Amino acid sequence: MVKQFVQDEEKQRLLLDEHTEKHFTAGEVVRDVIIGVSDGLTVPFALAAGLSGANAPSALVLTAGLAEVAAGAISMGLGGYLAAKSDADHYHRELQREQEEIDTVPDTEAAEIADILSQYGLGPEEYGPVVSSLRNNPKAWLEFMMKFELGLEKPDPRRALTSAGTIALAYVVGGLVPLLPYMFVPTADRAMATSVAVTLAALLFFGYVKGRFTGNRPFLSAVQTAVVGALASAAAFGMAKAVQSI
Numbered sequence: 001m002v003k004q005f006v007q008d009e010e011k012q013r014l015l016l017d018e019h020t021e022k023h024f025t026a027g028e029v030v031r032d033v034i035i036g037v038s039d040g041l042t043v044p045f046a047l048a049a050g051l052s053g054a055n056a057p058s059a060l061v062l063t064a065g066l067a068e069v070a071a072g073a074i075s076m077g078l079g080g081y082l083a084a085k086s087d088a089d090h091y092h093r094e095l096q097r098e099q100e101e102i103d104t105v106p107d108t109e110a111a112e113i114a115d116i117l118s119q120y121g122l123g124p125e126e127y128g129p130v131v132s133s134l135r136n137n138p139k140a141w142l143e144f145m146m147k148f149e150l151g152l153e154k155p156d157p158r159r160a161l162t163s164a165g166t167i168a169l170a171y172v173v174g175g176l177v178p179l180l181p182y183m184f185v186p187t188a189d190r191a192m193a194t195s196v197a198v199t200l201a202a203l204l205f206f207g208y209v210k211g212r213f214t215g216n217r218p219f220l221s222a223v224q225t226a227v228v229g230a231l232a233s234a235a236a237f238g239m240a241k242a243v244q245s246i
Contacts, residue, residue, distance in 0.1 A: 028159070029162070029166060030213050032080060032163050032170065033166060033167075033170045034210055035076070035080070035167055035170070036166065036167040036168065036169065036170025036171040036173075036174060037170045037171070037173060038174070038206070038225065039076060039171055039174070040170060040171040040172065040173060040174020040176075040177075041174040041175070041177060041202055041203055041229055042203075042228065042233070043068065043175070043232075044065045044068055044069055044072070044174075044175040044178050045178035045195065045199045045229060045232070045233045046232045046233045046235070047068050048061050048064075048065050048178055048179060048182065048192065048195060049196075050239060051064060051065075051188070052188045052189065052191070052192035052195075053238070053239075056188055057186075058182045058185060058188050058191050059182075059186075061179075061182050061188055061191070062179055062182040062183060066179065068175070069171070069172055072171055073168040073169075073171040073172045073175070076167045076168060076171045077164040077167050077168030077171070080160075080163040080164045080166070080168075081160045081161065081163060084155070084159045084160040084162075084164075085160045087155055087159075088155045088157070088159065088160065090152075091146075091153075091154065091155050094146065094152060095142070095146060098142060098145050098146060098149075098150070099142055102138065102141060102142060102145070106135065109145065110131050110134075112145070112149060113127070113131045113141075113144065113145075114128075114131055116148050116149060117130060117131075174202075174206075177198060177199055178195045178199040178202075179195070180195075180198065181194035181195040181198060182195065196233070199229065200226055200229070203222075203225050203226040203228075203229040203230075204223075204225070206222075206225060207221045207222035207223070207225025207226060210225065
């Protein structure tokens with residue numbers, strides 16, 4: 001009997017060693033990169049196209065574009081910081097509230113554990129020992145309630161700064177792409193034509209990579225991203241032409 005148990009345990013261990021799950025765990029960083037690069041590619045691109053439509057020289061387009069990239073990176077980075085900080089503050093407020101409820105009305109909170117587990121198809125004889133075990137482990141009890149009752153995960157304490165830096169850097173990287181032709185081509189019309197080709201290629205590539213990371217169809221994601229960027233720049237270019245004709 002003991003020998004069979006040991007063999008079963010060894011078999012389970014070997015199965016776990018052979019089975020390596022591959023899950024993508026950098027979702028928040030990828031989300032920040034997507035936000036920064038997508039805005040960085042489209043906003044300076046639209047600005048440069050608009051100024052080019054107004055027959056501005058390349059030097060002016062480049063200067064305005066770089067100023068926008070700097071301001072946009074700061075604004076986007078600050079937005080990412082405040083969003084992550086708000087999420088962390090919300091988590092800690094709910095954590096304190098849940099702790100108070102566990103301390104003051106433990107029977108009610110224990111009943112909530114039973115209700116949550118029953119939603120997964122467990123009966124009283126199955127979730128009863130779980131409820132008792134959690135009541136004997138206050139830390140695990142609190143974590144369980146935060147995750148399964150409120151749907152909140154403990155945030156990384158460095159998340160706010162990481163998010164701000166990632167979004168800002170991604171915005172700068174994306175924003176420099178449509179401006180590069182204006183650094184080397186003195187005529188705005190020719191620079192814009194090159195910028196359109198370069199930026200559309202970058203949008204297609206970025207959209208494809210984004211689709212691969214997010215689990216969407218890469219080619220569809222590439223086309224959607226390129227279309228959004230093209231529409232933004234076309235709108236800015238058209239407005240500049242309309243203002244110029246007045």
